[in-house]
Amino acid sequence: MLTLALITDIKEIHSIISWSAEFARVRNSSLKILCVTRASAIPLDEEADVVGHLVSAVNGFINASDPQGALQELFNEQKVEVCERHQVESSFAALEIARNEDVDLIVAAAEDQTGKSGVTYDTNTLLRDSSCNTVILFGGHDRSCKNKKVFVGVTDNPHDGAALYLANQMHDHSGSSITLARAEMDYEEEALEVGHRELLQLMRDMGVRNSDRIDCQVFRDNEYADVAASMNSHDLLIVGANYKYVHMIQELTTKPTIAVFKRAPPLRAWNRKKNSSGWNSTLSPADYADLIQGLRRGSRCNADFMIMLGLSVVVASMGLVQNSPAVVIGSMLLAPLMTPMLGCGLALAQANPKLGNTSLMTVWVGLLGVLVISFILGILTPGSELTPEILARGKPTVLDLIVALASASAAAYALARPNLVGSIAGVAIATALVPPLCSAGLSLAYQSYANAQGAALLFITNFVAIVLCAAVTFRLMGVTSTRANARQRKWVFRTVSVLATTVVFLCVPLHYALMKHLVDAKPQSMTYPLATTVMDALEQRLSKENDVELISAGTPSSPNDSTDVILILGTLRDLDQKISKELTEIVHREMLDDELVVEIHCIRELWKETSK
Secondary structure, eight states, X not given: OEEEEEEOSGGGHHHHHHHHHHHHHHTTOEEXXXXXXXXTTSOHHHHHHHHHHHHHHHHHHHHHSOTTSHHHHHHHTTOEEEEEOOSSOHHHHHHHHHHXXXXXXEEEEOSSTTOTTOBSTTTOHHHHHOSSEEEEEESGGGSOOOOSEEEEEEOSOTTHHHHHHHHHHHHHHHOOEEEEEEXXXXXXXXXXXXXXXXXXXXXXXXXXOOGGGEEEEEEETTOHHHHHHHHXXXXXXXXXXXXSXXXXXXXXXXXXXXXXEEOOOOOOGGGOOOOTTOOOSSSOHHHHHHHHHHHHHHXXXXXXXXXXXXHHHHHHHHHHHTTOHHHHHHHHHHOOTHHHHHHHHHHHHHTOHHHHHHHXXXXXXXXXXXXXXXXXXXXXXXXXXXXXXXXXXXXXXHHHHHHHXXXXXXXXXXXXXXXXXXXXXXXXXXXXXXXXXXXXXXXXXXXXXXXXXXXXXXXXXXXXXXXXXHHHHHHHTTOOOSOOOHXXXXXXXXXXXXXXXXXXXXXXXXXXXXXXXXXXXXXXXXXXXXXXXXXXXXXXXXXXXXXXXXEEEEXXXXXXXXXXXEEEEEESXXXXXXXXXXXXXXXXXXXXXXXXXXXXXXXXXXXXXXXX
């Protein structure tokens, strides 16, 4: 790894090289010092002399540095290189080297040291275009260049964690003390407590285990004097990139060097290299550990698993028999069957056959348990009619496969993110696991084998989709193993191939079922009902006629029908035109539209009266 220090002015040498050397030492990387002028700053015919003067000044600073310092330590280990570029813009030169060499960190001084022009992606080329970690320094040689005390300002910035990790590395290598601080707009004590918890969560996410060495401070945002005093007692102040208020910090402080830190963009999961900062930009170390621990425990077939599964089967079976959707949904939330399936996905992502076998065994035991319990409940339950809730799970289509694939990805993603864990309940409802198995068991008890087969197909569809999509999602989030041997990788390849092939084969019957469902179609009402006020007025008028009855009234459901309202009457005689006109007027009056087209159809001799 390489730390690149960008020097464009003699005044920057002391600050840039001192901090670059410190960062390179704590990150265990070499230091490359690039001397280049800003292309527009001087005439081209004078540029070579200016760059040469920069190089001489840099070499002089290196030779005159403290032998015990970080720079001399790197110099003695031959980890320092000085180079120069001519006739090229400084940011472009640094970005070019970063692309062509293994640069992990770029350190440069801000062109506007006052910070009034901002240090954002819009105003700073290095922040916007660099593909590695980048530090922009403010303060110059007038500020401290020691590494004894580091202040990390947290602003709910995506780069806050990387800034904390850099400070933690400085503590590990140089014993620097760390202050982690944030400001809260709400002045209530509860808000300050929430701010403190946010700081602890950030430390947890970054894998900073020893919290005793970090001083967490939460300020009210109007406590400018206290904030300034705390900042001014430090040597280095680090804030996340795209920060707009550097000029305010400059005005409030006199001692610390201000560093605006940008972490490297997230690496693609399929092209991930070892991150020298030790920070996984996709999943924090603490969340990674919680995910693995939770799925390992949840994938074991123990008493807790069987008790909750058994109770959920009873609830689901009774809900299916009673045709109660609410009860069935409740059973979905109770069932723990999804956890071992996600464990199977984690096993594939990590190439862990042991976890895969444990999770798969738990799934099979749970599957058999659900079938047996639901079958027994079906035999003991009076009646032999399949309810609509049972029948609905016996006709899966390819749409169910799509739902299962999306829900599985959502479950895996939410499980890896503690702040999204509440979404798991919704995933459990969307991807029902126990109800299809209960439908199969009840159908077997009622000797409806075709419906049992369809319900079993739905469960298999959900199972395959969950395992496959969970594995893919975990891999994309960086959950993998770098120590998998050839045998483990072969096991993963074989298993994924079988699952993918199964999905392809499942698409055939599921697609056929969908097309059959579309061809058969669902019955649709020919008309939509009229408002209660309209119906009451019509019935009140027809109550005066002994031999006329209102059979149906509504608006056509077809958009191609030019009629607005259709009335169907039953009568023993020809309908009097006066009645027809009055009914039309009632519709116009009650619906407040005289332009409505009203059709009245009469069915004669609809009933036959018998004399006693």
